[in-house]
Amino acid sequence: DAGVTQSPTHLIKTRGQQVTLRCSPKSGHDTVSWYQQALGQGPQFIFQYYEEEERQRGNFPDRFSGHQFPNYSSELNVNALLLGDSALYLCASRSPGQGTYGYTFGSGTRLTVV
Amino acid sequence: RKEVEQDPGPFNVPEGATVAFNCTYSNSASQSFFWYRQDCRKEPKLLMSVYSSGNEDGRFTAQLNRASQYISLLIRDSKLSDSATYLCVVIMEYGNKLVFGAGTILRVKS
Numbered sequence: 001d002a003g004v005t006q007s008p009t010h011l012i013k014t015r016g017q018q019v020t021l022r023c024s025p026k027s028g029h030d031t032v033s034w035y036q037q038a039l040g041q042g043p044q045f046i047f048q049y050y051e052e053e054e055r056q057r058g059n060f061p062d063r064f065s066g067h068q069f070p071n072y073s074s075e076l077n078v079n080a081l082l083l084g085d086s087a088l089y090l091c092a093s094r095s096p097g098q099g100t101y102g103y104t105f106g107s108g109t110r111l112t113v114v
Numbered sequence: 115r116k117e118v119e120q121d122p123g124p125f126n127v128p129e130g131a132t133v134a135f136n137c138t139y140s141n142s143a144s145q146s147f148f149w150y151r152q153d154c155r156k157e158p159k160l161l162m163s164v165y166s167s168g169n170e171d172g173r174f175t176a177q178l179n180r181a182s183q184y185i186s187l188l189i190r191d192s193k194l195s196d197s198a199t200y201l202c203v204v205i206m207e208y209g210n211k212l213v214f215g216a217g218t219i220l221r222v223k224s
Contacts, residue, residue: 042201042214043158056210090157103212105157
């Protein structure tokens, strides 16, 4: 049973560019959340998607946007990249029945902005 | 003030030592509490949930004090394999975002 799959694993972009990160949730999971983890910090919540809608959003600018597809997979888009966007981006999924205890994290996409 | 604050690290301890991590949270409406473990350059993984009555899982004991808004994790008989970053996590509302502390690094040395 595949867990949460994220792609790509590593990415290098230039300031001002745009990037799209992808996440396939664990089988049976329908809710996807995205987190940003800067070096030496804990993960910070970006937003959560359920039923193809953004349900909750953290303190991130509009440059960060997302999408959830009918198959529950999700994308995170970041426009006008800044050096400070360099981080590990984590996707977490859970199923309806598991409540707060069922989050499974992917291994992340490491984004470097130069 | 950060929503979740943890002891600064790193903690460098010998094998077999007992080590304790502390965490405080600012929102008294917080509902669920956890400790996650994160190995270097890996994703966070749930270590254990934390309850007011306290809970134990082998060498690990977690405790919640709602009145003081304080969470603790005790690791007994430390192993080399316990070396990792330990993240204190709080959920404010049922099923919604996880709020992480910055993490505490544990290094267990032989």
